[in-house]
Amino acid sequence: MLTLETQNLTHRFTPHDIAVNNVNLRVEHGSIYGFLGPNGAGKTTTLRLVLGLLRKQEGSIRVFGDLFEQSRLEVLRNVGSLIESPSLYGHLTARENLVVLQKVYRCAPGRVDEVLALVGLPHTGRKRVSQFSLGMKQRLAIAVALLPQPALLILDEPTNGLDPNGIIEIRELLKHLNQEWNTTILISSHLLAEIERLVTHVGIINKGTIMFQGTLDALRSKQQQSLQVVLDTSNPDLSQQLLHQQNIAATQHDGKLILPSLPKEHLAAINQQLVHHDIKVFEIGIVKNDLESIFIDLVK
Amino acid sequence: MTRSFFNSLQSEWLKTKRSLATWIVLVGAFFTPVIIIVVRIIYHDTLATSYASPTFWATLWRNAWESIAIFLLPMGSILTTSLIAQLEYKNNTWKQLHTLPLSLATIFFSKLAIIVFMLVQFFVLFNVGIYLAALVPYLVVAGVPYPTAPIPSDLFVRETLLFFLDTLPIVGLQYLLSLHYKNFLVSIGTGVILWIAALGSLKWKFGFAVPYTYPIFNYLKSLPDNKIAAPLVSVHVMAVIYFVVFVGVGFWLFVSKREKG
Numbered sequence: 001m002l003t004l005e006t007q008n009l010t011h012r013f014t015p016h017d018i019a020v021n022n023v024n025l026r027v028e029h030g031s032i033y034g035f036l037g038p039n040g041a042g043k044t045t046t047l048r049l050v051l052g053l054l055r056k057q058e059g060s061i062r063v064f065g066d067l068f069e070q071s072r073l074e075v076l077r078n079v080g081s082l083i084e085s086p087s088l089y090g091h092l093t094a095r096e097n098l099v100v101l102q103k104v105y106r107c108a109p110g111r112v113d114e115v116l117a118l119v120g121l122p123h124t125g126r127k128r129v130s131q132f133s134l135g136m137k138q139r140l141a142i143a144v145a146l147l148p149q150p151a152l153l154i155l156d157e158p159t160n161g162l163d164p165n166g167i168i169e170i171r172e173l174l175k176h177l178n179q180e181w182n183t184t185i186l187i188s189s190h191l192l193a194e195i196e197r198l199v200t201h202v203g204i205i206n207k208g209t210i211m212f213q214g215t216l217d218a219l220r221s222k223q224q225q226s227l228q229v230v231l232d233t234s235n236p237d238l239s240q241q242l243l244h245q246q247n248i249a250a251t252q253h254d255g256k257l258i259l260p261s262l263p264k265e266h267l268a269a270i271n272q273q274l275v276h277h278d279i280k281v282f283e284i285g286i287v288k289n290d291l292e293s294i295f296i297d298l299v300k
Numbered sequence: 301m302t303r304s305f306f307n308s309l310q311s312e313w314l315k316t317k318r319s320l321a322t323w324i325v326l327v328g329a330f331f332t333p334v335i336i337i338v339v340r341i342i343y344h345d346t347l348a349t350s351y352a353s354p355t356f357w358a359t360l361w362r363n364a365w366e367s368i369a370i371f372l373l374p375m376g377s378i379l380t381t382s383l384i385a386q387l388e389y390k391n392n393t394w395k396q397l398h399t400l401p402l403s404l405a406t407i408f409f410s411k412l413a414i415i416v417f418m419l420v421q422f423f424v425l426f427n428v429g430i431y432l433a434a435l436v437p438y439l440v441v442a443g444v445p446y447p448t449a450p451i452p453s454d455l456f457v458r459e460t461l462l463f464f465l466d467t468l469p470i471v472g473l474q475y476l477l478s479l480h481y482k483n484f485l486v487s488i489g490t491g492v493i494l495w496i497a498a499l500g501s502l503k504w505k506f507g508f509a510v511p512y513t514y515p516i517f518n519y520l521k522s523l524p525d526n527k528i529a530a531p532l533v534s535v536h537v538m539a540v541i542y543f544v545v546f547v548g549v550g551f552w553l554f555v556s557k558r559e560k561g
């Protein structure tokens with residue numbers, strides 16, 4: 001079942017500039033979906049559209065199976081969100097900020113202290129939010145998103161401004177929410193590495209267009225496909241010729257040969273053959289493209 | 301609908317805690333009464349006669365309202381309304397507010413209700429202030445009698461209600477402007493310009509068409525030779541019409557905003 005689904009979602013801020021282009025998000029129930037893309041890719045714009053913060057222009061949005069505009073209130077009651085920079089009342093304390101929202105969500109008053117403890121912000125007392133550090137504000141903003149015990153949590157770069165420890169804490173918290181309460185989480189980021197250990201699914205967006213969407217495993221198998229072998233020999237031209245005779249596509253790079261990934265045995269045979277032709281083999285290596293470089297390839 | 305409106309009211313009320321707007325209401329309501337008390341204590345030798353006068357309360361009422369009706373009430377309403385609405389822009393909280401399970405009408409009208417409530421709060425406190433302005437000199441200065449004339453409470457209530465109606469157009473237009481424009485100088489600036497225009501158009505035959513003139517008209521009507529052009533229609537009716545129109549247009553603009561936050 002899909003918790004969130006968009007169809008051909010398209011948005012233009014100006015007639016010629018397309019910020020979001022035919023985006024078909026598919027966020028499965030119970031998944032943690034990493035929404036990745038470089039600056040200006042259209043992540044925030046997509047998330048604002050999904051929450052109704054931007055007037056929809058083209059396409060459709062379904063949350064919990066219902067069209068957003070037809071069941072806006074019902075949907076929003078079950079969605080927690082944090083979009084870009086924290087959205088908090090500076091003249092109020094952390095608790096007061098949460099009570100303002102607790103009244104509207106009608107959740108139990110005890111929930112306020114619960115979420116403050118969850119995000120590691122239990123003792124700020126009478127301190128106004130305007131005097132908080134960036135990381136403290138970010139934590140409070142996450143508490144705000146968690147307040148209604150949402151079935152869907154939408155977080156736009158939630159770890160912005162957090163220290164390394166904070167990043168790990170929040171990651172653990174999100175994992176916990178996902179496992180314990182089956183909360184579906186949609187989380188955006190610039191860095192695959194940052195959310196790689198958290199997400200089950202990935203969507204990669206660039207210049208408003210989705211470049212990849214699927215499970216993290218599907219992305220990993222893309223990585224497997226991109227394994228390559230480097231061969232450094234004393235006679236690259238002859239080596240290349242020999243390989244081509246065996247129908248192995250090899251290309252030269254800086255005097256080295258690059259060939260697709262092959263079984264170990266096959267590599268050993270190639271080595272023997274080269275030596276047999278009096279070619280010295282200096283190096284046989286495997287280049288491993290990490291997920292990050294796949295990501296960078298996709299958004300190039 | 302009604303329940304979430306009530307919840308939204310509670311939420312909006314909490315937001316005004318410690319805000320500048322709350323202070324403006326408090327300071328505005330007791331500003332003139334405090335000045336009157338200080339002046340009376342300084343010139344205490346004239347008090348015995350004035351406290352015995354049959355027109356004691358009417359004179360006090362007029363003195364208390366002078367700076368309020370002409371200056372503090374319009375300015376205070378401009379500032380308070382803009383500050384309350386601007387709270388969301390200033391804190392970048394529109395996006396949070398718009399992702400709450402609240403209809404646009406609930407958001408718009410609960411915020412407006414809080415502003416109107418603060419206006420009511422101001423009038424109540426100001427009436428208390430006026431009473432204190434009579435009471436404190438009597439308690440503090442020896443030999444001053446308690447005012448012999450009875451408190452004309454029907455005058456107080458009627459005039460307060462009229463001033464309330466007359467201030468509503470200011471609230472309505474300031475609310476519209478400060479919801480619509482992110483830059484709060486637009487709403488404050490427009491407010492100040494309209495107030496100056498109101499002062500300048502009092503002698504003009506059609507001065508009553510300027511929406512910020514009504515508290516001033518209502519105050520000046522009681523002065524003997526006020527030199528103002530008598531409004532051709534009831535300013536109170538005009539005030540209510542303007543308020544309804546401003547709120548209607550304001551709501552329409554609010555609903556049709558493309559970017560909610």
Ligand SMILES: Nc1ncnc2c1ncn2[C@@H]1O[C@H](COP(=O)(O)OP(=O)(O)OP(=O)(O)O)[C@@H](O)[C@H]1O
Pocket residue numbers: 013019037038039040041042043044045046190
């Ligand atoms: N309010 C706006 N008015 C006009 N253009 C906008 C507006 N907001 C975003 N854009 C444009 O839309 C495009 C996508 O921006 P968006 O904020 O969605 O990117 P993003 O993926 O969230 O980037 P980042 O990682 O920097 O947060 C950009 O080209 C941006 O200039």
Ligand SMILES: [Mg+2]
Pocket residue numbers: 043044045084156
């Ligand atoms: Mg963004």
